[in-house]
Amino acid sequence: MVSQKPVTAGDVPRKQGTDLLYSLIAQARQYRDAVILGRGDPDLDTPAHIVAAANASIEAGERTSSPVNGLPELRQAVARRVRRVNNITVNPDSEVIITNGGQEAVFLMVQTALRPGDEILVPVPTYNSYDDAIRFAGAVKVSVPTFVDRNFVVEPARVRSAITPRTRALLMVSPCNPTAGVIPPKAVRELVEIAAEHDLLVLADEIYDQFLYDGAIHLSPASLDLGRERTITINSVSKTYAMTGWRVGWVVGPEHLMKRLSRLKTGVSGPTSVVAQRAAIAALDGPQDCVREFLEIYKRRRRLVLDALDAMGFKYGIPFGGQFAFADISPTGLDSLSLVQRVLDETHVLIYPGFAFGQDWESFVRVTYLQPDEVLRDSLERVKHVVLSHGTGSRS
């Protein structure tokens, strides 16, 4: 381990949300042996056939212009993908827009749906960038709680009870980041029925839809008759194909909403990088063996994480999807930031504090399994050692 330790817990201001996470990442990177078990950046390499497509574009010196909505070939590939995987039927000419990663898709989807003063129902905890995007829109986030004991499932009755005359939209992130919970198909149907009954838009984030475990089933709201005309669905190649740095995502939805989203995309950034779009075409249209291989790897690593959490005596919602687990650290008696800081200081392993996902999640941490097996196993042992050696946690 490197001996330098220029920044300590006391130096970190009480930041929140995204600011907090980036502050912690910066702190971790001061250690040469840092292991980050928080960020959603797969350690796996972008598959060779995808890189080869980008190489071909670069070597040819391609200067093809892209429409703001994306290359037609990629929009067609997305339309085929959502048909094949999500049972969503869209017109690639008018109902698909390519974005700068899933992040821009989140931003544009929220700006498309919401006006100042609108309320959006957000099952919490959720990905912190939604808070940022909602705030940018001048809209109001109305939290709908989910619970670790119920595997963080979104409960339709709670959603219904949170609706007011100002409610404009319902956010459904499934598999959920950070809880890894998956909304069961029955609940998805009920939620879409509620949306239809109250004339709400459904914002469906399906970034992790290829990573499901223990027989979980993902149902896309837009695949339902009642959902088709009121759902904006986002996804990306980032997590599925280990392509986080390429920055390619997409939004699909009914034409009248995509028209507005296209106009926003024009104002926000214009077209997405063509080289990256070429890579994305290869990802979506090429062999899908890599996705299955990635899934097997994550299944194995997920088991390592859950075993370690069990050994530390932490409760968690069963992570039926995603690439992480969200665990309750109450047995430690520490708040999440204190535990995360202690683990980082002593082991140079960074896990994410639940506090970053909202003040109600002080007693949770998010642990990703996006590191090689050996690194993951070793890091978890180090975390476990800190937890148990400080007299916290319980041996199982």
Next chain:
Amino acid sequence: MNPTTGAAPDQDSRVLLAGIGYASMPISEEARSSALDALERKQTHYAPVAGIEPLRSAVASYLATLGLDVPAQRVIITGGAQEAIFLALQGMTRPYGDATTARGDREARYLADYDVVRDLLPVAIPAVVDPGVRAALDVRERRVTSMPVDEQASLLPTVAAIEQALEQGSKLIYLESPGRLTGSIYTHSQVRQIAGLLQTHDAFCVWDQSAAPAVAGEYKSLAALEPERTAAVGQLWPGQGLETWQIGYVVAPAVCLESLVALKQVLSICTSTPAQWGACGAAQAFPTEHAVLKSRLEAARHQMLSGASGDPRVLPGQSVHVLALQLGDAAAAAHERLTAQGIPCEDGTAYGAPGVLRITVLPEREAGEAIRDVLRGDAPW
């Protein structure tokens, strides 16, 4: 509102970005090698939010050639010039995230919350401006005021118009130099006056200098005179074939840097990593290759204007990449005619200047005769 019937207010969704309308050469070997090498090194993961360090340093070096002495840490790499414009306009008129409270009084005053921005701090933009600017401002409801332009010459707002906008309460103005439509620039003297106005009125400016490398003769960036009140934005690298790779930059005033980086993270986490590495390579080739392109563009523009000396319909412009003509009712027909001849041109209507025709100068294209036809007005269309 009824979401199923398109209740969201919508305007024409087919707004086309003009880009910077800059003739472009094939992508350099340096750019391609750098991008390929990056992929070989598996540079396919998230990059830092503000951009990879070598590219930020390269941009800082490039800016030094425009008279801007800024550290690389002040440079934010964006997903193209449009994202740079959006980031600067939106990020400087509203605080981002929860860090607002940690900032100083001055920033708290100007980077105020939504209601203050909407009600009290109109953003002033030129009456003639790249359509992407209006599109960027349309994303979030806000007051926008229009600065009249000098219609007889540059189609840029006069210093007096800028002063009037500031006197009327704008704390953020947007200016292009060179102008996207005409290629006109502010002179050194004018830039000095604008800098003085920013100080007098305690205001900020977003300064689009995307086409600065095309300026024949002296160019002065406002950011060189007022770096703490100016966010300079641009595209990387003009004329180098990288337009579709979508790389741009913002040089942010120190007081805004943190909030702009935070907004960039919210927008897209980072700019495409392979594209950034490609742009790093292009930076090496840019000085030499652009000098060659510029000299060819200068010759081509000169040829286009031969025989048109003194014609008042030729709008003055100091940039060699563009030629703008004030044609009034004849603009539409001229547009059709030139387009049919393969000469890229654009109607000024989208910029707010109907009757003006923007012609992109191409180094390999002899367009002099076609331009003379247009100006003679006796062509058979």
